[in-house]
Amino acid sequence: MLLQRLASKVSVLAPAKINLFLELLGKRPDGFHELETVMIAVSLFDRLEVTPQDEPTIELDCAWEIGQMAQANQWDDPAQFLGDLPPMESNLVYRAVKLLQSEESVPRGAKIVLRKRIPSASGFGGASSDAAAALVAANQAWGLGCSIERLSDLAAALGSDIPFFLHAGQLGSGQAIATGRGEKIEAFEGKRLDLVLIRPAGGLSTPEVFRRCQIPHSPESAEGLMSALRSDRQTSIPRKLTNRLSSPARELSPRIDRLATLCEQLDVVAHQMSGSGSGYFAICRNRPHALQVAARLRAANVGMVFAVTTCGIRALRN
């Protein structure tokens, strides 16, 4: 995430993520699933600002920032692609900052402004990324000096993907293998990828998708994908990617199959659903190819389409 300090206001960019690989390894006693996933941060951002206040109240002003995107895509009704914004008290940003305030006994409060572009209920990690950005910004705005490990421990209780955004943000590559519930992070330096993200109309609920999933007898391995990501050739990425949540998600949203068919016709390097869906991504040969694929998908009217690249977050900050 990009951190900028303006007097006492701290501004942070919160990137989206995609899961290039997601395999389920078992069901845990706590009801969650043990998994292995390869996550990469991409250049579609929410923007967050934290201004410290003398009063202990936390205030959150959260809204979509989609004017230009809606115009470019000629949407009459952007709401069907974006999903709902939760009430302030249940927003992960509010809950994360409240938790930090109470755990660190902070006497001050904060005004938080969140402007969102990452569609929700898409598997692109928007809410988790916002929460990670809020923790980093509040930590800085209140001058707490908490380590990323400390923030990560707090965050893991709020959402399985938040530690990825904290670690990827700190370590800079924006790419990691996550295990456990998703909270054990091992960062790696992979190649730059040019991608297209698509959010079809209608999002999916993560618990609902997990409820329908099946644990495989012989789990797939991420090894082939990992060696391709570490090598120089974008086109060496396996054409068939794994996301074990894809089958249950497709039962809930027939639009995912339509996206798979279209991406196949567009001759992309590889394509797959992200996280628990309904968001989808296509890996393209290069940036011009990504722009071309994005234009074709927009013309096919399949939803909200973004041409993005992997984003090394430390590089952005410098």
Ligand code: C5P
């Ligand atoms: O942790 P998070 O709030 O993102 O999880 C949302 C839901 O997804 C959980 O309530 C659970 O149903 C499911 N989940 C899971 N195993 C994981 C991560 C999430 O079963 N590792």
